[in-house]
Amino acid sequence: xxxxxxGKQVGIQRDLSAGLDPQLFAIxxxxxxxxxxxxxxxxYDPVQSLLAVGTNDTQxxxxxxxxxxxxxxxxVLPLPRxxxxxxxxxxxxxxxxVDSKNEISIFSLETTHILASYTAPGGVTALITDPTLDFAxxxxxxxxxxxxxxxxxxxxxxxxxNLWKQQYPRARLTRIVTLAFHPRDIGNxxxxxTEGAVIYSFKTGKPSKFFQYELQPGAPGxxxxxxxxxxxxCPRLTQAIWHPTGTFVMTGxxxxxxxxxxxxxxxxxxxxxxxxxxxxEPGSGTKTTTSTSGTFAMKCPLFRIAWCSKENPDDTGILxxxxxxxxxxxxxxxxxxxxxxxxxxxxxxxxxSQHFEKLKRQHTLPTxxxxxxxxxxxxxRKSPHYAGAHDPxxxxxxxxxGEMVTLSFPSxxxxxxxxxxxxxxxxxxxxxxxIDLAFVERTRWLGMMENRSKGPSILKGGAEARHPLMxxxxxxxxxxxxxxxxxxxxxxxxGDEIENSKMLQIDMARAVGRSHEVDxxxxxxxxxxxxxxxxxxxxxxxIFRWNHNKTFxxxxxxxxxxxxxxxxxxxxxxxxxxxxLLPLTMFLGRGxxxxxxxxxxxxxxxxxxQGGLVVIDLRGPAVIYEAGLDDLAGPSKRGSFRxxxxxxxxxxxxxxxxxxxxxxxxxEEYSGILLFIGTNLGRLATFKLLPESHGGYSVxxxxxxxxDDKIIKIAPLDAETGDAAEASQTAVGGLxxxxxxxxxxxxxxxSGVKVFRPPAAKGASKTWxxxxxxxxxxxxxxxxxxxxxxxxxDGSARIFSIPALKxxxxxxxxxxxxxxxxxxxxxxxxxxxxxxxxxSEVVMLNVWGTGSDLTRSLDKLLNLEALIPPRPTISNVxxxxxxxxxxxxxxxxxxxGPNRPPSKLMLEQRRAQEEQLRAEKRxxxxxxxxxNTSGKEDEGYWAYMQRxxxxxxxxxxxxxxxxxxxxxxxSSWADDVNKYVSKQKKKAVMGFVGSKLGF
Numbered sequence: 001x002x003x004x005x006x007g008k009q010v011g012i013q014r015d016l017s018a019g020l021d022p023q024l025f026a027i028x029x030x031x032x033x034x035x036x037x038x039x040x041x042x043x044y045d046p047v048q049s050l051l052a053v054g055t056n057d058t059q060x061x062x063x064x065x066x067x068x069x070x071x072x073x074x075x076v077l078p079l080p081r082x083x084x085x086x087x088x089x090x091x092x093x094x095x096x097x098v099d100s101k102n103e104i105s106i107f108s109l110e111t112t113h114i115l116a117s118y119t120a121p122g123g124v125t126a127l128i129t130d131p132t133l134d135f136a137x138x139x140x141x142x143x144x145x146x147x148x149x150x151x152x153x154x155x156x157x158x159x160x161x162n163l164w165k166q167q168y169p170r171a172r173l174t175r176i177v178t179l180a181f182h183p184r185d186i187g188n189x190x191x192x193x194t195e196g197a198v199i200y201s202f203k204t205g206k207p208s209k210f211f212q213y214e215l216q217p218g219a220p221g222x223x224x225x226x227x228x229x230x231x232x233x234c235p236r237l238t239q240a241i242w243h244p245t246g247t248f249v250m251t252g253x254x255x256x257x258x259x260x261x262x263x264x265x266x267x268x269x270x271x272x273x274x275x276x277x278x279x280x281e282p283g284s285g286t287k288t289t290t291s292t293s294g295t296f297a298m299k300c301p302l303f304r305i306a307w308c309s310k311e312n313p314d315d316t317g318i319l320x321x322x323x324x325x326x327x328x329x330x331x332x333x334x335x336x337x338x339x340x341x342x343x344x345x346x347x348x349x350x351x352x353s354q355h356f357e358k359l360k361r362q363h364t365l366p367t368x369x370x371x372x373x374x375x376x377x378x379x380x381r382k383s384p385h386y387a388g389a390h391d392p393x394x395x396x397x398x399x400x401x402g403e404m405v406t407l408s409f410p411s412x413x414x415x416x417x418x419x420x421x422x423x424x425x426x427x428x429x430x431x432x433x434x435i436d437l438a439f440v441e442r443t444r445w446l447g448m449m450e451n452r453s454k455g456p457s458i459l460k461g462g463a464e465a466r467h468p469l470m471x472x473x474x475x476x477x478x479x480x481x482x483x484x485x486x487x488x489x490x491x492x493x494x495g496d497e498i499e500n501s502k503m504l505q506i507d508m509a510r511a512v513g514r515s516h517e518v519d520x521x522x523x524x525x526x527x528x529x530x531x532x533x534x535x536x537x538x539x540x541x542x543i544f545r546w547n548h549n550k551t552f553x554x555x556x557x558x559x560x561x562x563x564x565x566x567x568x569x570x571x572x573x574x575x576x577x578x579x580x581l582l583p584l585t586m587f588l589g590r591g592x593x594x595x596x597x598x599x600x601x602x603x604x605x606x607x608x609x610q611g612g613l614v615v616i617d618l619r620g621p622a623v624i625y626e627a628g629l630d631d632l633a634g635p636s637k638r639g640s641f642r643x644x645x646x647x648x649x650x651x652x653x654x655x656x657x658x659x660x661x662x663x664x665x666x667x668e669e670y671s672g673i674l675l676f677i678g679t680n681l682g683r684l685a686t687f688k689l690l691p692e693s694h695g696g697y698s699v700x701x702x703x704x705x706x707x708d709d710k711i712i713k714i715a716p717l718d719a720e721t722g723d724a725a726e727a728s729q730t731a732v733g734g735l736x737x738x739x740x741x742x743x744x745x746x747x748x749x750x751s752g753v754k755v756f757r758p759p760a761a762k763g764a765s766k767t768w769x770x771x772x773x774x775x776x777x778x779x780x781x782x783x784x785x786x787x788x789x790x791x792x793x794d795g796s797a798r799i800f801s802i803p804a805l806k807x808x809x810x811x812x813x814x815x816x817x818x819x820x821x822x823x824x825x826x827x828x829x830x831x832x833x834x835x836x837x838x839x840s841e842v843v844m845l846n847v848w849g850t851g852s853d854l855t856r857s858l859d860k861l862l863n864l865e866a867l868i869p870p871r872p873t874i875s876n877v878x879x880x881x882x883x884x885x886x887x888x889x890x891x892x893x894x895x896x897g898p899n900r901p902p903s904k905l906m907l908e909q910r911r912a913q914e915e916q917l918r919a920e921k922r923x924x925x926x927x928x929x930x931x932n933t934s935g936k937e938d939e940g941y942w943a944y945m946q947r948x949x950x951x952x953x954x955x956x957x958x959x960x961x962x963x964x965x966x967x968x969x970x971s972s973w974a975d976d977v978n979k980y981v982s983k984q985k986k987k988a989v990m991g992f993v994g995s996k997l998g999f
Contacts, residue, residue, distance in 0.1 A: 012744055012755070016722035017801035017808070019784030025799050025809035028849025029816065030495040030832070032076075034427035034841035036061030038402040041097075042377035045090035046384050047131070047866050048109070049461035051377075051396075052095060053425070054085025060818075060838030065097055065107070068422040069462025071501050073859045077107050080117045090384070091129040093862055094150060096136055098127050104138065106150060109862040116153040120146060128179035130186060131384045132871045132888040135895050139176030143193060147895050158895045160200060163207045164193040171195055177237055182246045183313075183386045184872045187886030190249060192240030197251050199263065202894050203886055209266040211251060213237070213259050218282030222257030222273045222299065222323075238302055244309035244316055244386050247344050256299040256323045260356050269349075270356045273299075274323045274334050277357045298326050303374045308389040308409075313872070314341040317410065319395070321373040331369050333376060333397060335410050337361040365412030368430070368484075371399035378409070379458055385872055394458060402840070403430045408455070416486075418505040420458050423490055426503075427840040430483045435842065437492075437826040437834060438525035440477045442499075445491060448530055448546060449502050450580030461866075465858035467497040476828055476844075479525055479532065485509040485518030487534060489525070489581070492844060494832065495854055504581055508534060511542045511572050511583040513558060522596035524604075528729055531618070532581055533604045535593025541606045542569065543598075543618065544581040552578045564622030585621045587614055595677075597658035601732045603689065603697075605675060607655025613677060615689075615699050625687075625699035629653050629677075632685055632701050653681045660727035661716030662735070663743025665702065666757040671741045673727050675699065676758065678711025684747055686759040703759030709749035712823075715778045719744045722786040722802065724778070724829070746788065746802070748776040753788065755803050766805040768792070774822035778802070779831040781848045789831065789847060791822045797833070797847065816843060 040063070041054035050069050057063040063084040065077040079085070083099035094115070095107040104118040104127075126139030134151040143162030148155055164174045178192035188208070189200045196212035213235060215221045220229045239252030248269065252258040257279050259271040271280035303322040309315060318336040339360035342351050367373055378392040394415055397405045404425065406415040417429045426432075476492045485508035491498050509518045511534075522535040532544040555575050561568045569583040591610035598604045602618045615625035630653075657678035664671045665686070675687040685704040689697050716725035718741055725731070725743040745758045750772045756763025776790035779799075787808065788800040795814020800807055817825065817835040825835030833845040843855075874885050886894070893900075902910075 012717075012719040012803040015801065016717075016786045016803065020781055020787055020801070020808065022799075022809040024781060024784075024848055025811060026847075026849050026851040027797070027811055027813060027816075028846045028851065029853045029855050030844040030846050030849075031492065032837075032841060032843045032855050033424050033492060034432075034838075035066065035424060036064065036838060036841045039398055039404065039428065041085050041088045042375065042396060042398060043088045043090055043095075044377050044379055044388065044396075045461075046380045046382050046388075047868055048090070048861070048863055049459055050090070050109075050861060051421070051425075051459055052088050052090065054088045054097065056084040057082055057100065061841070063099060065095070066424065067095070067109075067861055068425065068459060069859070069861060070457070070460050071464060072422065072498060073459075073462030073464055073861070074422050074424060075112050075857045075859055075861060076855075077112070077114070079103075080105060080114065086124075087127050089127065089129045090131070091133075091136070091150060092131050092868060096127070096129055096150065098124050098138075104136065104148060106153065110864075112857075112861060118148055118155065123175075126176045126179045126192075128181060128189075130181055130871070130888070131868045133186065133891055135891070137179055137189070139179050139191070141175045143174040143176055145176065145179070145191070149896060149900070152901055156895050157897045157899075160191075163191065163198045163200060164195060164210075167198075167207070167210055168195070173236070178240045180240060180242055180387060183242050183244055184246050184874050185885060186871065186888055186891055188246070190240050190242055192237050192251065194236050195234060196237060197240040197249065197261075199249070202891065209263065211249060211259075211261050211266060211268075213251060213253055213257075213268075213271070213280075215280055216282055219280050220276070221271075221279050222253065222255035239305045241305060241307050241387065243307055243341070244313040244390065245341070247341070250305065250307060250318070252302040252305050254301060256302055258302065258305060258318075258320075258323075262352075270353050272357065274320060274336075274362075300324055300326055300372055303372075304376060306376070306378060306387070306389045308378065308392060309386060311391045312340075313386065313390065315339065316341060319376070319378070319389075319409075321376055321397070329369060330364055330366065331372060332367040332412070333365040333373055333395065333407070335363055335365060335412075337363075337410070363410075363412070365395070365397075365407050365410070367397055367399065367405050367407075368403075371401040371403070373397045373405075374400050383869060385869070393456065401431075403428050405429070406458075415455065415458075416505060418488060418503045419452075419454065422459070423488075423503060426480065426482075426488055427842075431840060432480045432482055434481045434520060434523070434824065435826065435834070436479045436523045436525070437828060438477045438479065438527055439474045439828055440525065440527050440530060441474055442471070444528060444530050445475045445477060446500050448504065448581075449500060450504050451578040452505070452574075452580065453576035453578070461861065461863060463860040463863075465860070467495070469497040469499070470494060473830070474527065476832060476834070477525060478834070479523040481508075481520035481523060481534075483519075485515075485520065487520065487523065487532075489532070492834065494830070495844070495846075506532065506534070506544055506581055507574055508536070508542065510574060511544075511569055512536070512540050512586065513569075513572065522593050522606075524596045524598040526598045526600050528600035529602075530581075531598055531604075533596055533598040533606070535596045535606055537592040539589035539591055539593065539608060541587040541589060541593060541596070541604075541614070541616075543584045543586070543604060543616070543621070545584045545618075546580070547582045547584075548579050549573045549577055549582055551575065564620050565626065566616070566621055566623060584618075585616075587616060587623065589614060591654075594680075595655040595658045597660060599660040599727050600729050601660070601673070601727050603660060603673075603675075603727070605658045605660070605677075607658060607677065609654045611652065611654050613655060615675065615687075617697055619696070622696070624697055629655070629679060629683075629685070632704065651681060653679050653683065656680050657711050657714050659714040659716060661725045661743065661745075662727050662731040662739075663716060663718075663725045663741040663758075666760045666762075669740070671735060671739060671743075673697075673732060673735075674702075674716075674758070676714045676716070676745065678714050678747065680710045682707035682709050682711060682749055684711060684714070684745075684758075705756070705759060707747065707749055707752075707754060709751040711747060711749050712773065713746075713748040713776045715746040715748075717744050717746055717778065717786075717802070718742070722780075744803070746778060748773060748788070748790065750774070753800070753805060755805070764803060764805060766800070771796075775825050775827060777827035778829070779827065779847065780829055781831065789827055789833075791817075791825055791827075791833070791835070793819065793822065795819045799847070813845065816845065 037055040037058045040056045043052040053066040062082045067075045083101045087098045097105045102124045106115045123141035128137045136148045145160035147158045173194045180190040182188035187202045191198045198207045199209040201208045235253035235255040249261045249263045257273050260269040300322040306319045320334045337360045375398040377396045379394040381391045383390040392409045395409045417426045478492045487506040489504040509515045519537045521537045525532045534542050566585045569586050573582045589608045591608040595607035604616045611629045617624045659676045661674045673689040677685040686702040688700045718725045746755050752767040754765040772793045773790045779789045797813045798810045821836040831847040
């Protein structure tokens, strides 16, 4: 009965929600985009071409690991328990992580599940793995190193004690800071303690070299404060890395200085900072001063150092995060280009020192000035060796703000994440300020694939899972406005197959002609044409249209050309964009753009905070209407469902919601194009768009209705069918043939909802109980009917019937969505809710679900055909001089010991052999063939295990004998060389004497 009474008041004769059942209202989590918390760790695998991102445990979400591949390939790996990710590393077909609770987690890239977790016997301070090794070495806070078998998923027997404590028993702070394998000889391990570094030899089981950085009184070191230079001190170590060939070792220290050492004899070659050299010598170096006399500038700590190399490992450079004065206005990564490394065997000590002192080049890879780089991840071309720093093409920098920046290497040019990284990473590249959604026609979106110049792809790994294909559904196209003025447009889908997964990019800074004050406040995309309108907080409204760039590849100067109240910005198209959304025209308004709407029929309307309103006809383009809300004539008809506020007219008023529609006004027998404007004070203004004889349109104010609260949604409805009475191309085209739409207007405010025939105030209304509504929209469930869906301040989603406005169902969504950002959520016609869960993550919910979580990805990460290249080995000269080389296979025996259980591969091979043997026995006839089976084939599983252990013990003994023989052979070879050289010298002397005597 309620729907009959309310429908009669409004003119809607039937219940538009008759086919809906409250039991249909259940929330499904369809997809998540973005990063749930602050990024804490990065890792890249050049073999599989995958990027892993770890996050901290914060109020917005627990720490977890994201793995991204090509296009939309992504997977989330949750930690075993609530913690923050401290470090992540790719190891062949596995991913190893360390969390804040000292737990080591091993994930399989093939099954995308966790294989095992291991709690170390102490605080974990360092982790090192190698793609060719089945073991992880774990550095502890007490200075010991324990090992874990990644193949057998159990602790390994090898344990390295605190070597620094053994050498310096009086040392106090001796926790392990870093671990690094020798880039060419895996048998040498560089261990960084807080007081110095040690090279440990697996061959001998003993330390071979110790490195301690000690400054004498008068030596400035890296300290900015000159008062500290009068003391003898040993700056604590924070970094320890190898030269790409292993010839040198570099240590970084807490005073922002770094020291180069000779890895063979342990001598100090050079100590320097980014700004000064020879800082270990008394009276040398320079101090960093400020503009104020008598003061000095503090330096940022050395967050991270990487010793990079080109394709030739001897052509190197040092990439540094930190170490610069805090007062410096130029932020970024510092790259010290060292050039070709001198030949160690033929270079003097002075040549080696000058190589690190006199740089080939030094420059900064710039980052945004508001934050420091605290970590970075290099992107090598193909090799996973050399500590991931061999021939990198790009670097991803992590800022203190939690944002990411991608730069080319070594030039430092910014690389846009558009179509390079997964869309989730764009949420922190930089942060997104605002999102809007358009329900774009599928055929229109499939044709919107921009053609843009870009470099080689960074992520090429993984394979997307197949999803159901929705051929007849419009696409959920998200417009994300970033903090730097960049807008990225892409399809978030419906949890279905995304046919066009490419991303579009718009540069608002270039469109308006400045790099500052480009904060986007509103965006709106047309569903049928794909035209995009963008409004800024400074008042500009820029319109973009799909087109070919006539100035592609050329940088042209902007020529100001204003006509019909607009400025042409066609010449501000990006030179590298051949086809895409190009700038068309711009309107210069006053105050922040508070409401914006782009229609499907060539009209755009914008409202401003100072009360202004503008309507633009893109057929010119031209401004066809511009006025202030105070200028609107005509009395307001009060349609209040709350008590009147007599002081409302004294407050500032501005538009908050704009909508175009096609319907008949009350008392008229024909339909036309209407424009509805809702304000923050609850006034709804109605305008007509009338065709003119010259082919253009004019705008005429019709009337207004006064409500008492801020209008957040205007929904024109067809009273006969319930469909949206939007200004679509079909509806506007039908006006020529006398199309008449019997429409009604559903207007939602923060305190209630009203359904009526514009411009009158007569209709049905409903007030919310004791809670405010933040956002709302009309949704449809298949062909069953329509309903009003709203998000409310108590963390609930509620659904109401139309036109009775009867409450049908309520469900809680505050545990999924951030209630404080409900007003920024978007609701689509099919019932999808896209809202924020935190500062950098959104979730898509569907209200017509089953209460399930559908966000688990089925994408494949591991490419079994991608093989890990062999590990670099020592040079021929090193081998000839007697260097004993240990292979990864030798390391398996040295670390795992003789009692190491057989590997999974060995067990699988054994099972296959046994299965094959049983099959042969079943198929073969009884006879000699069955009795001739060898005893080795008939042995059981445990006999096989025993034989494998015996063979491994013998292999260890053979390896030890082989090393002894190599040492003896090297010694005898050196003796033979000395005898040969002495013999040649004797012959040369005798020949010279004979020639003088005439023999």
